[in-house]
Amino acid sequence: MKIIMLGAPGAGKGTQAKMIADRYGVPHVSTGDIFRANIKDGTELGKEVKRYMDQGLLVPDELTVKILMDRVGREDCRNGYVLDGFPRTIPQAEVLDKALAEMGDAIDYAINVDVPDETIIGRMTGRRACVSCGATFHIVHIPPKQEGICDACGKELKLRDDDKLETVKKRLSVYHEQTQPLIEFYTEKGILKTIDGTAEMQDVFTSITDILGN
């Protein structure tokens, strides 16, 4: 099963992708998580992508495509994956499409998690992410058991640099300009499924399992 999660920044792609990965036993592949892990480890890639991410801009296609194709080429992705945050531009979608077509394969579903911009702003400025394991919480919707401390690993929770209000606004405008056209791209392919991402997390997941089946 090969799935793409589409949606604005903060729509809940990561939250739902993790639940899908657990339920269906496929790896959760997030380009954003890969980039953040590299920033944390201070790698050359991390230094390069940080410049873009902190401004709310997309990392150039060439670099992103290489990272993603390397990742999905690994053994654990052989039976499928859930892609979260990729593709984010038409050229990225075309590269993925072509690579899969060459293997006689294709994406099964593109799930569009639909959430209006006003809701997104509240979610992201309230989100707190673990500096160590990357687990995410929300100060109102998913508070950690102890304020500022990760439930999963006990390390510190922080506001992501790119979750500051001005950067969130920039990310939303980049989304509308560069990523939203993918909705039409996958509609034309007949695999787009739009779900209401404003519902409770578990209800959003139920709409997804209704599509994917048990």
Ligand code: AP5
């Ligand atoms: P990335 O990490 O992909 O960030 P994003 O798309 O901006 O998405 P987020 O991770 O912020 O949101 P999400 O949709 O995963 O929502 P989440 O589940 O966390 O990318 C970061 C950056 O990397 C990009 O800006 C770009 O620079 C670069 N990049 C990455 N991929 C790239 C690519 N392909 N090409 C170029 N550049 C790329 O939820 C958000 C919050 O809401 C959380 O607090 C959560 O707890 C809460 N929440 C979730 N669901 C619900 C719900 N149903 N009700 C209430 N609260 C909810």
Ligand code: MG
């Ligand atoms: Mg995410």
